[in-house]
Amino acid sequence: MSKRIKIDGSLCVGCGICELACSFNKVGEFGRSRSAIRVFDNEENDIFPVIIGQFTDVECTAKVDVVIGKHELDWCTMCRESCPAKAAFKELKNTAGIYCNMCGNPPDPQCVQWCPTGALMLVES
Amino acid sequence: MNQYIGKMLRVDLSTGEISKEALDDELVQNYIGGRGFNSRLAYNEIKPGIDPLSPENVLLMAAGPLGGTIAPASNRLSIAALSPQTGILGYANVGDSFAPSLRWAGYEQMVFTGKSPEPVYLWIDDDKVELRTAKHLWGKGVHETVHQIRKELESPEATLLSIGPAGENLVRFACVVGNLHRAAGRCGMGAVMGSKNLKSIAVRGTGTVKVARPQEFMKLAKAAHHKVKNSVLYPEFSIKGTSGMFVGHARMGIASVWNHQRVATVEEISKVGYEGQSQYFTRSLACYSCSMHCSHRWAISDGPYAGEKGSGMEYGVSVFLTSILGNFYVPSAFKGLNLVNDYGMDTTEFGCALAAAFEWYQKGIITKEDTGGMALEWGNYETILDLIGKIARREGFGDLLAEGAIRAAKVIGKGAEKFVTDCKGLSTHGADMRSVKGTILSLGICNKGADVMDAAPAAEFLSPEERKHMFGSADYGDPSKYTGKARLVFDKGIDGMIGDIFQICKFNTSWAWPGMLDANELVDMYNAAVCTSMTKEDVMMVAERIHTLERAFQARSGITKKDDFIKGPMTEEPVADGPLKGEHVDPEKYREALEEYYEVAGWDKETGVPTRAKLEKLGLGFVADDLEREGKLLVFR
Structure with missing residues (x-):
């Protein structure tokens, strides 16, 4: 059975500890831009971590509005800065993208280990 | 220069000139960061007695040396300037994500001098730092300002410190708002921004913060988070x-x-x-x-x-x-x-x-x-x-x-x-502190004025049973007593200062509650982060140095013993009703506690000004010279 990370946005407090744990695991340094998980917060009532999967060089052409609860979100606004098409989200030295590879063997992702509230959980997929 | 400490960003708002400087080793070693950097620079750059709303005032903002790392609550940013409200050194700090972003962008401290000819905001996009017009934002509330700036910078994640109309209109207690809902509240730092025509500071840091001994640091940080989460305070405080x-x-x-x-x-x-x-x-x-x-x-x-x-x-x-x-x-x-x-x-x-x-x-x-x-x-x-x-x-x-x-x-x-x-x-504080004698003293000696966040002893707010359980005696921290409070308040002030120099939120440190992160844990993380080998005693000495330096700054502005008495109904009248009816501040006992505090702090008993002996012991001989030259120091003491 393979594992996956389950996200419960309702438990997320937006502390960003997962971002730092991930960036440390990836590059040995701390910074949101080197993390494969990014906590988005629309400063209303929606806070949710998004895990970055593998991506291609293709530019995003999607423009999708997402409804969470009663709130309609412009998805582009929410993910613009983590968009793989943006230089800001690439590993600057070799331009290779940072993405989640389920760190640990067997999988034991750092983000799940460090999450203080249980918003991130490792489950059987 | 310490490679794990960011640069100082100096912005002359009068000329628009922006420069980046390395922070010198002496400053890092003796003042560590955050409030320490600000107070030290304020001492050098702000002349006591100037008009706080004039271009001569200097606005200082500093992150802590653990900001941007995974160390618990290392997110705070200290802001200092001559306060438009009190006319003496004022300081406040703010949480959220500004300080981490600032450090990811590579900066430790920002220094704003002069006054911009027209409204501007500062945009820090990693290495690229520029002043942009804020004419279209002047008069707007913080909410609209933040959204407008993020939109025009095409950076929804930019983190901001802004002022609203209160800061623009020089309301003497205007604050600096972090993003939408956080604030560096006290001492009118927002009015200082307003007086400089500085509407906002936006930062996007896409870099990283490196630490000297990564594995050790990570282990210490994990233990620190664990300690916070398993503390007595956590179950209730994390909810309420x-x-x-x-x-x-x-x-x-x-x-x-x-x-x-x-x-x-x-x-x-x-x-x-x-x-x-x-x-x-x-x-x-x-x-x-x-x-x-x-x-x-x-x-x-x-x-x-x-x-x-x-x-x-x-x-x-x-x-x-x-x-x-x-x-x-x-x-x-x-x-x-x-x-x-x-x-x-x-x-x-x-x-x-x-x-x-x-x-x-x-x-x-x-x-x-x-x-x-x-x-x-x-x-x-x-x-x-x-x-x-x-x-x-x-x-x-x-x-x-x-x-x-x-x-x-x-x-x-x-x-x-x-x-x-x-x-x-x-x-002062919103609660009735006249029944809580150590806290009243802490309001009296707080360097910025009657603020509770420097040195109020948490022990005084526990029940006798809790005090007995935690400290071995119900007498320890008994709110009705003056005895022993001078030492308690002094130690609490040092705890608070340690939080403020590392810029770790005090509600994660032993300032807030016994059993939270103490100086030992913080100094260990600091050493692993910036490659130093300081001891707990060193850090306590740094904290005392900053506390005393701030006091000396205030003394140069004319603050003496007479200003350490709280005025108004809270200290001049007894409690009218409730379980503590009749409790009041006894002026004589308060004076004795105050003098005892001076003795603990090494300040002159008659004037409340730090003594030369104490200043020299803390490596502040130059401060003693200044005070002496200005006639603030009693010679031969």
């Missing part, structure tokens, strides 16, 4: 936040109503404390890298303010919008919170100014003629909310209150001053 203290104050008999004229009952405070607020909380919220998550998102679903939503509602906000003004309708406090955040003003000073004004009205010192027709009646929340905008816009009676309680009282005369509780021009 600071608002949870409110009802505790009512149980003790120190929750003030009507400008300290009476104390509230537990039933009353249950309406406006956490118990009343929680029905509107929609989720818990944390500042960056903090597992304590003491804050909240909220939405109002009923009554005249239905539809209002936002974040926060800390103790220091709720008390000043509710009980002290006799208001027990909690949705109005949420509405008020959004207004003060949007206009950008300190709730403490706002609440104290209103409390005084309402009592002046009650006692007939002012009438409708003075207030522009407003009836300042206790509990009338519509009037309270109305005054937020009036003060920020300096409209009518609001213009007078925008000067702060004590200045307004001086203008009014007729004995109005005796209804203002303040120290050094800064109004």
Whole structure:
């Protein structure tokens, strides 16, 4: 059975500890831009971590509005800065993208280990 | 130069010149970071006695050396300048994510000098730093400013420090707002930004913070988070936040109503404390890298303010919008919170100014003629909310209150001053601290004025059983006693300062509660992060150095022993009712405790000015020379 990370946005407090744990695991340094998980917060009532999967060089052409609860979100606004098409989200030295590879063997992702509230959980997929 | 410490960004707003400098080793070694860097630079660059609202004032902002790392709650940013409210050194700090972003961008400290010829904001996009026009943002609230700037920078994640109309209009207690809902509240730092035509600072840091010994650091940080999460404080505080203290104050008999004229009952405070607020909380919220998550998102679903939503509602906000003004309708406090955040003003000073004004009205010192027709009646929340905008816009009676309680009282005369509780021009805590003797002392000796966040001993707010359990004796921290308080307050001040130099939120450190992160854990993380080998004693010495340096700065501005006495009803009258009825501050015993404090701190017993011996011991011989030259130091001591 393979594992996956389950996200419960309702438990997320937006502390960003997962971002730092991930960036440390990836590059040995701390910074949101080197993390494969990014906590988005629309400063209303929606806070949710998004895990970055593998991506291609293709530019995003999607423009999708997402409804969470009663709130309609412009998805582009929410993910613009983590968009793989943006230089800001690439590993600057070799331009290779940072993405989640389920760190640990067997999988034991750092983000799940460090999450203080249980918003991130490792489950059987 | 220490490669793990970021650069200093110096912005001359008069010329628009921006430069980046390395922070020198001497500064790093002796002042560590955050409030330490600011106070040291303030001593060099701010001349005592200048007009705080003139271009000569220098605005300093500094992150801590652990900012941007995974160290618990290492997210705070200290702001300092000569305070427009008190005329002496003022400081405040703010959480959220500004300091981490600043450090990811590569900077430790920002220094703003001069005055921009027109409104500007600073955009820090990693290496690229530029001033941009803010003419189109002048007059706008914080909310609109933040959204507009993020939109024009095409950076929805940019993190900002902004002022609202209160800062622009030089309201003496205007604050600096972090993003939308966080604030560096006290001492009018927002008015200093306003006086410099600096509307906002936006930062996007896409770099990283490196630490010297990564694996060791990670292990220590994990243990530190673990300690916080397993502390006695965590189960309640992570759910209730600071608002949870409110009802505790009512149980003790120190929750003030009507400008300290009476104390509230537990039933009353249950309406406006956490118990009343929680029905509107929609989720818990944390500042960056903090597992304590003491804050909240909220939405109002009923009554005249239905539809209002936002974040926060800390103790220091709720008390000043509710009980002290006799208001027990909690949705109005949420509405008020959004207004003060949007206009950008300190709730403490706002609440104290209103409390005084309402009592002046009650006692007939002012009438409708003075207030522009407003009836300042206790509990009338519509009037309270109305005054937020009036003060920020300096409209009518609001213009007078925008000067702060004590200045307004001086203008009014007729004995109005005796209804203002303040120290050094800064109004005090919302709870009735006259029954809590160590805390009263801590308000008296706090360098910025009557603020509770420097040195108030948490032990005094525990029950006798809890004190016996935690400290081995119920006498330790007994709120009614003066004995032993000088030492307790001094040590607590050092604890608080250690939080402020590492810029770790004090609610994660032993300042807040026994068993939280102490100097040992913080210094270990610091050593692993920046490649030093400091000891706990070294760090305590740094903390004492900064505390004493700040005091010397204030002494150069004329602050002496006489200014360490809190004035107003809280210290001059006894408690009128409740379980602590009759409790009062005994001036003689207070003076003795104060002198004992001076002795512990190494300050002169007669003047309250640090002695040469103490200054030299702390490596501040140059300060002793300055004080001596200016006749502030008693020679031969």
